[in-house]
Amino acid sequence: MMNVVNGVMTGVLLVLFIGIWVWAWSGRNRKNFDEMANLPLQDVNEESGVANND
Structure with missing residues (x-):
């Protein structure tokens, strides 16, 4: 019985992993x-906290 539960849980986690992978690599994201990847590279105005994109 425990082997069935382990197998089902493995399948569910595999489907969940593939779903998150597809979502992360979809074109609309x-x-x-x-934009988030470039945030550390932007200069920030210390007074206002607004990024300077010059």
Whole structure:
């Protein structure tokens, strides 16, 4: 019985992993992920906390 539970849990986690992978690599998320990836590279105005994109 425990082997069946382990097998079902493995299958559920595999499907969940593949679903998250597909969501992360979908084209509609690319713009947001690219913006977040560039945040550490932007200069920040210390007084206002607003990024300077010059």
